Amino acid sequence: MGQQECFANLVRLRQELYADPGNEAVSVGLHYSDVVKVLVDDRQDESSQLALLLMLQEAGSSYHSEKTAYDAVESLKSAYGAVRRTTRYNVQSQTLITMTTIMLSQQSANDTRLYELVELLVENVVQVKRNHPLVRAAGCSCLREIEIFHPGFLAKHMEQLWGTFGKDNSWACQALALVLAVGTTPTTPTGNGSDEPARSLHEVSSLLGSMHLMTPLAAAAVMQSLLANFGGFLPP
Template sequence: MNPPDKPLLKPLSPQDWESLIEDFQQGGPRHHKWTAPDLLQSLIDQAFTSLLKKDFLLKLPLLLFLEEFSETFFTHETHLNRLLESLRAVIQSPLDGVTISYYLKEQFMVSTTSIFVTVNALEKFHARFIEGLVELLVLVINRPNHSMDRQTRAIACECLRELEKCWPCLLSNIGGHLWSLCQNERSHACQSYLLLFTSVVFNIVNTKLNVSILNTSVPLVPFNVPQWVLSGGDENGIGM
């Protein structure tokens, strides 16, 4: 009987991650020694495992590392799926003030959004991944006037606005719900809600999209990418 295959990488300690991140940032041979496909797969598996460990203290640097080298790491649907599942786990985790904080949740949302935009997720991968990300962000903002997480909700609005900027009219079907949230929000986060809503309105008007800005007949979740976004504006609804 053949011995079992050895893992490509031993479990990486925080010190190992610091050294690896430095190798990537240095470029050249130090970077390329990590870029074999099987090795990259092992790295990303360990990265997501580490991000969800309570005792792992380099969550923020590791998130920023994955964001910086997103085009290297996120080349397959399974990678985006792991990213979304990790984001979901962090968003849904209760705060403990140490391993799970509002700041970690906020940075996780920002980094995930940045990765999706950088890798052009809607064009290169199935729409369900963008739909999953929008749903997670919408669930965060859909609790107006909850004072404790107002900054986190504002960040989620900014992430949604970035997605709407990248793919105009992505959120056009939920404009009415966004307007209702704007009306109900009384904290400083209201500014982010309003900026998100006005971005959606601008894109609807700018593309001459034939939808009602205040329509709420389409549910907030589950979210579906509008057909006219998937078709690049060639379907009924966008006038040129």
């Protein structure tokens, strides 16, 4: 299937989805393997690949069948494995965003599938030297959205993300700070009856100390999340 034909099928898919919410439009003959072929073909123009991803994201967020949505995500994972070996950082970033958007559009998200996506996103975020800041920032944005939709979902990854925050000197650390502010909650050490949050003194202080390096909008979002999670426990 050529690029033009693939785009035409996506347009038809989108039209049919909006025309009839119960129709998954299998008649259009769109196979996600064809989408993958376009994404991994370095002869394709990068702007065309981005347009393809955005169109797939728009159609994918309207799927009413979990199987259809998961098929799309799995195909995009395959494409990402190849795209991440290139220097097309915009395509890498948009692939992560498209996968996350499609997954979060499913109201009854499959925990296993979502955990697999989180693992992929965390892997991209913590590899500071290997991955471009643009890709890591996109991964952080995706993780933040997942945590907002499913509070506590990132709990087992928080220590790893905090460790990365101390190593990342790029502008992507601002996006990571937004994830940490949303995902960090007061904890009481095991066996200790104190109400003092274990993380309020060290980890939250490091976030507060870095706010002067953030844009006003990002700093406000970090503070809003910390106030929501910690309230009166915030250090002065």
